[in-house]
Amino acid sequence: MRKSVLVPLIFGIAGVAVLVSLGKWQVERLAWKEGVLAEIEGRISAEPVPLPEGVEPEADRYLPVQAAGEIGARALRVLVSQKQVGAGYRVISAFETEGRRVLLDRGFVKVAGEIPETEGAVRVVGNLHWPDDRLSSTPENDVPGNMWFARDIAQMAEVLETEPLMIIAREASPPEQGVTPLPVDTSGIPNDHLSYAITWFSLAAIWAAMTGFFIWRMRQPREGQQR
Template sequence: MRRFWFLIVIGGLGLAVLLALGGWQLQRLAWKSAVLADITARMATPLDGLPAQPEEARDEYRSLTLEGTVEKGALRVLTSRPPDGPGYRVIAPFRLADGRRVMLDRGFLPEADKDSTLPAGPDRVEGNLLWPDDVNSFTPAPNIERNIWFARDVAPMARALGTEPLLIVARSESLPGTDPMPVSVNIPNDHLEYALTWFALAAGWFGMCLYFIAVRRRG
């Protein structure tokens, strides 16, 4: 009899844990869906020019149109893009009409063209404000001598270019020279699949427990 009740207790605890994990993933699904909906709404809501004091929590992903001058001295950030392969993001200083200088992510440049001279001058940019989260503990320090950066690290890049620590990622430009890599939302949202997996395991566990209980009772 003790073994019988032991099976019931273990079975119930295991079922409760698996169901709780499935429910937690459904909560994560709701949270992630809300985050993605908020980003989509921001990207669809344009700013009326560059705010005097942009805030990441409020302004990230917001679209805007700016006119100014692309200046020389752009940084190169190592990247890759299918099917083009390895290349560089071009991060250039961009001077607005009011004198503010910010960074402009002009897009992709093939590896073979790394040291080519890109056109500078007056430009009309449509893009999005972004505070990229590219840097982690494994990111190497930039090779300043060769002008190769390994991530878009906003604060150090701004110091290198002498601009505000603000990055605008171009969707389109009137000035040619690079191929824009617009902001895209690549946040995975696999929580429904995880929830279904936990619930499937719960169903399997429940069926297995019923089987062992039935066998035990017959024995």
Template sequence: MRRLFLPLFFGIVGTAILLKLGFWQVDRLAWKEAELARIDAKIVDAPVAVPTAPTEEGDEYLPVVTTGRTETPELHVLASSKQTGAIYRIVTAFETAEGRRLLLDRGWVKPEAKNAERSPVTATIVGNLLWPNERNKYTPENDVSGNTWFARDIADMSAILNTEPILIVQRDKIDVAPEITPMPVTSTGIPNDHLQYAVTWFGLALVWIGMTLYYLRRMRTREKV
């Protein structure tokens, strides 16, 4: 019996650890689903005026409305769409009626329309504040001189366009710029892999239990022989 104690001990401890990790992921799944529901509700809430000094912690996804005029030049951000493939986001400066200069993500155009001439537009814009997190170690450096950006780097864009470091992502299409299709903020890009992780940990727990029982059975068989 003493020979069986050690493998039985590791079997129980290993199973307990794996199950604990699985249940932790279940808790994280419930938290993430609640967080996504909160973000979805916030995105479509009634728009308000752009705050004087918004912060990422307090105002990410905040719906805003402002009236003003787009300006040139444009910044072109390479992106992709499942339906279209390669596209370019159009980011411009937007001067509000109150005299503020903000960044505006107007939406996307196909590659062949990237360099088309677009006149400034006066309009009321409804959109959401966003602090994009699109850069990782694999993201190329922006080709500023060639006007091809690989991430919406707010600090760099605002410096080039002489705006506040505040980005509004336009929600609705405006008739005066029909060639640009808005690409509004959604929660679909926020990862939620906790169910997959939970299934993995629970699966490993079952394997661990099976291996432990198999090993104990072999040891018992050898003792009988």
């Protein structure tokens, strides 16, 4: 007697339905995330404005700004790594502009490279940002040794005696020799929804195939039995 295939069939259909619905949800999330990234990219590349007086981290994140002033002689070094370049430092200095003193992320220098001292007025175009570099595994900053592992704005502002406000330089005029700007972009914002969707849809296909194989095996006559 052939075993009933109703239970495994229902179980298989339910599993496929759940996995497909999860895949469709990830496709919807992908469309949402792409819209968010497009909005951020448009904001980053918008026409720069003068440095505003009052700023809000959420409302003014990525705001393009331009300012003229002088870069302080002291530089904080944040350890980073660049693809195809290797280890180096982000250089953070004070930037005095129109009676204000803010933080300036000047860009990247190699470990063996010298951090230049810039004299005279510099025009900077960049974006306001409140970076979140710190993870649970990130070491504490070695302030006395000037070895930083995260751009902790409040702590940097205290050390350099600036406002807790950071400009990430996109370009400087005149350009700083030996310093490569690391502008704000969306590359650090995760968007894994496509891979998640593919995973769920693949699991749905595998589940359906396994259910079909299981039912086929159940319907086969046992050894010694005839149809």
